[in-house]
Amino acid sequence: MADEPNRAAFVELQSRMIETTGKIKQLQTQMRSKESEKKRAYLTLEELIQLPDDTNTYKAIGLFWSRDHLW
Known part of the structure; x- marks a missing residue:
């Protein structure tokens, strides 16, 4: 029973890590x-x-493209 809060925290951190890794790859x-x-x-x-x-x-x-002189 005492491990349950640690497990929940670990799963949350793991989920955030996966999300952050995905964002890093996108960037x-x-x-x-x-x-x-x-x-x-x-x-x-x-x-x-x-x-x-x-x-x-x-x-x-x-x-759109417009014909113009180079400025």
């Missing part, structure tokens, strides 16, 4: 995705910087 996946997005944006910027100022490019506006 790690999001971080990898953002790092990839950052790298892609940087490479795109590097390419755009090399273009002359009067070069027509496409600029993202929300979900």
Whole structure:
């Protein structure tokens, strides 16, 4: 009988650990995705910087694309 409170506490801690581990894995996946997005944006910027100022490019506006000059 004395072990029952300890067992309940252990089960609760184990449950919280599993939940926290899942959240950590989800955050790690999001971080990898953002790092990839950052790298892609940087490479795109590097390419755009090399273009002359009067070069027509496409600029993202929300979900739509608009033809515009690079600023």
